[in-house]
Amino acid sequence: MTEATYKARVLRWVKQIPIGKVATYGQIAALAGKPRAPRQVGQILAGISDPDAIPWQRVINTKGEISTHRRGVGDLQQAMLESEGICFVDGRCDLSQYLWQPDSELL
Numbered sequence: 853m854t855e856a857t858y859k860a861r862v863l864r865w866v867k868q869i870p871i872g873k874v875a876t877y878g879q880i881a882a883l884a885g886k887p888r889a890p891r892q893v894g895q896i897l898a899g900i901s902d903p904d905a906i907p908w909q910r911v912i913n914t915k916g917e918i919s920t921h922r923r924g925v926g927d928l929q930q931a932m933l934e935s936e937g938i939c940f941v942d943g944r945c946d947l948s949q950y951l952w953q954p955d956s957e958l959l
Contacts, residue, residue: 872937873952
């Protein structure tokens with residue numbers, strides 16, 4: 853799989869995450885065909901040219917935490933998720949409640 857194909861798959865999956873749900877970097881990596889490449893998912897999302905077209909804020913780490921504080925957008929990401937109804941307690945959202953499970957027909 854080429855990098856362009858992988859990037860397209862990542863973005864396609866991220867676009868499908870509904871409002872009020874989140875996915876993890878690892879989950880998106882696996883869905884896109886490279887289960888050992890969650891960091892690549894983060895790099896792809898950091899480099900998107902039109903962040904309004906991709907719901908990048910809905911991808912978080914496997915602990916239910918925001919990982920974008922180092923890039924200076926962590927507070928923005930959390931605020932965006934909270935505006936979509938996702939609650940954070942001590943910097944984490946409850947993945948048992950908010951984790952997106954794609955419908956089997958999407959797989």
